[in-house]
Amino acid sequence: MTASRPIRVLVAKPGLDGHDRGAKVVAAALRDAGMEVVYTGLHQTPEMIATAAVQEDVDVVGLSILSGAHMTLFPRVLQLLREQGRDDVLITGGGIIPQDDMDALHLQGVGKLFGPGTSTSELVRYIQDWFAQRQRQEA
Amino acid sequence: MTANGVAADRLLADFTARKPAALARAISIVENHRPGCDRLLAALHGRTGRARRIGITGPPGAGKSTLATQLVRAYRSQGLTVGVVAVDPTSTFTGGALLGDRIRMEQVALDPGVYIRSLATRGALGGLSATTREIADVMDAYGFDRVLIETVGVGQSELEVARTADSCVVVLVPESGDAIQTLKAGLMEIADIFVVNKADRPGADRLRSELKVMVQMRSSRVRRGHDESRAPRSGFAAHAHPSDAAGPPSLGDGSAWLPPVLTAAAADGTGVPELLSALDAHHEYLSASGVLVERRRARLRARVVDVVDLRVRSRLWQDPDTEAWLDTQLAALESGGTTPFDVADELLSRSARLLTGEADDLHR
Ligand SMILES: Nc1nc2c(ncn2[C@@H]2O[C@H](COP(=O)(O)OP(=O)(O)O)[C@@H](O)[C@H]2O)c(=O)[nH]1
Ligand SMILES: [Mg+2]
Numbered sequence: 001m002t003a004s005r006p007i008r009v010l011v012a013k014p015g016l017d018g019h020d021r022g023a024k025v026v027a028a029a030l031r032d033a034g035m036e037v038v039y040t041g042l043h044q045t046p047e048m049i050a051t052a053a054v055q056e057d058v059d060v061v062g063l064s065i066l067s068g069a070h071m072t073l074f075p076r077v078l079q080l081l082r083e084q085g086r087d088d089v090l091i092t093g094g095g096i097i098p099q100d101d102m103d104a105l106h107l108q109g110v111g112k113l114f115g116p117g118t119s120t121s122e123l124v125r126y127i128q129d130w131f132a133q134r135q136r137q138e139a
Numbered sequence: 140m141t142a143n144g145v146a147a148d149r150l151l152a153d154f155t156a157r158k159p160a161a162l163a164r165a166i167s168i169v170e171n172h173r174p175g176c177d178r179l180l181a182a183l184h185g186r187t188g189r190a191r192r193i194g195i196t197g198p199p200g201a202g203k204s205t206l207a208t209q210l211v212r213a214y215r216s217q218g219l220t221v222g223v224v225a226v227d228p229t230s231t232f233t234g235g236a237l238l239g240d241r242i243r244m245e246q247v248a249l250d251p252g253v254y255i256r257s258l259a260t261r262g263a264l265g266g267l268s269a270t271t272r273e274i275a276d277v278m279d280a281y282g283f284d285r286v287l288i289e290t291v292g293v294g295q296s297e298l299e300v301a302r303t304a305d306s307c308v309v310v311l312v313p314e315s316g317d318a319i320q321t322l323k324a325g326l327m328e329i330a331d332i333f334v335v336n337k338a339d340r341p342g343a344d345r346l347r348s349e350l351k352v353m354v355q356m357r358s359s360r361v362r363r364g365h366d367e368s369r370a371p372r373s374g375f376a377a378h379a380h381p382s383d384a385a386g387p388p389s390l391g392d393g394s395a396w397l398p399p400v401l402t403a404a405a406a407d408g409t410g411v412p413e414l415l416s417a418l419d420a421h422h423e424y425l426s427a428s429g430v431l432v433e434r435r436r437a438r439l440r441a442r443v444v445d446v447v448d449l450r451v452r453s454r455l456w457q458d459p460d461t462e463a464w465l466d467t468q469l470a471a472l473e474s475g476g477t478t479p480f481d482v483a484d485e486l487l488s489r490s491a492r493l494l495t496g497e498a499d500d501l502h503r
Binding site: 028033037038051052054055085 | 173257
């Protein structure tokens with residue numbers, strides 16, 4: 001029996017661009033949906049993101065990437081998590097990411113990515129569905 | 140062996156090998172009372188008791204996380220490893236939480252000798268303080284030299300969390316002058332050390348003096364035998380506070396600890412060395428006076444009480460037969476044929492086997 005528990009999510013804003021409004025909106029929306037959101041702030045390196053994700057034992061990592069560095073950042077976080085034995089973490093997020101890149105990242109093991117302007121409720125539902133399915137598999 | 144048992148053994152092996160992911164998972168198991176929680180804590184019990192536990196509490200925005208980060212850096216420069224538990228209030232509305240303490244701890248985030256864990260205050264089974272204490276136990280067993288516990292000191296349950304530490308630092312800022320009056324009783328009771336933070340702002344010295352007066356009043360009342368109702372003698376505030384001296388705080392009349400009142404500017408590290416010496420002095424006092432042993436013993440005792448409470452509750456209320464039996468009593472209760480007290484007594488007496496755990500040994 002697995003007791004129901006809140007979904008834990010790390011929300012981070014990697015890269016050098018200056019503001020984290022989008023990431024904060026996402027963090028607040030996930031909290032309002034009943035999730036425990038660990039927010040780490042701006043300018044996070046993949047190492048900082050992976051370390052925080054491991055220490056906080058999160059289920060999900062959500063990255064907001066506007067800098068165009070998604071093709072290096074997502075795979076790097078994924079790799080660092082795998083090195084620490086956390087290949088079960090869902091990595092999702094959003095930003096200005098071309099569909100081809102989304103597909104390529106998906107093949108590498110990154111979850112669904114959302115373009116700018118996606119409503120936060122879509123992300124909430126995606127995470128909830130993913131979590132429910134994983135809980136069923138574990139049961 | 141069951142699949143659960145194999146997973147538990149692997150977790151314990153990884154934990155012993157000091158893999159951070161295993162520590163993190165162990166804490167989650169404890170936090171959520173997942174299956175295997177009791178067995179895990181039992182396996183770790185013999186490894187606890189080494190870490191010094193330091194609580195940091197105070198109003199939101201006082202600089203607790205900033206100060207915690209400074210303490211972490213100082214301990215790391217002494218070669219000590221540090222685990223941090225940062226407790227943040229959960230939104231009562233949705234049960235979700237936004238945990239932001241890590242933002243301030245970025246400077247130490249990548250240090251392999253530091254582990255930071257954010258904890259929401261959601262209605263943990265057995266209470267927040269019990270859960271926090273267990274998480275501190277897990278960190279202690281992992282081998283950290285220091286365990287810092289940051290809580291927002293507003294509610295009763297947060298004050299209880301602070302009490303699970305060996306030493307409790309209460310952080311206030313010049314702006315919290317007014318709040319002191321309302322927080323006074325609880326804060327006075329738990330504070331081993333006061334820090335007036337943001338000393339770069341006006342009003343820090345005034346708050347410091349006020350706190351010293353309060354500490355003096357309390358200590359003289361305590362010396363006179365806990366007579367809280369007696370009005371304090373006038374004039375003693377003019378005497379020098381023992382902690383006025385720069386060195387380690389004095390022990391008052393030698394039998395009790397007089398909480399020193401320090402000032403700091405956590406943002407730039409001012410006052411941190413003084414806080415470190417005060418913490419060391421407090422630890423010395425705790426060890427020398429036997430209070431440390433006493434507190435740890437009290438903690439272990441409270442632990443057993445908690446476990447009993449939890450087991451009684453879960454064994455009773457997770458038993459479908461008990462629930463069903465209770466439902467059959469409702470009609471008589473409604474009509475006045477029986478009372479809640481009679482039903483409660485009968486329920487307890489018919490649950491004797493259930494309460495000893497014979498019924499659910501298989502699930503553990
Ligand atoms: N002026 C001043 N600001 C500080 C000082 N220490 C912390 N702060 C600021 O106070 C705010 C809250 O700090 P934080 O550590 O998050 O407080 P917490 O809520 O008690 O954990 C942050 O903006 C800090 O930069 C200080 O000594 N002086
Ligand atoms: Mg904080």
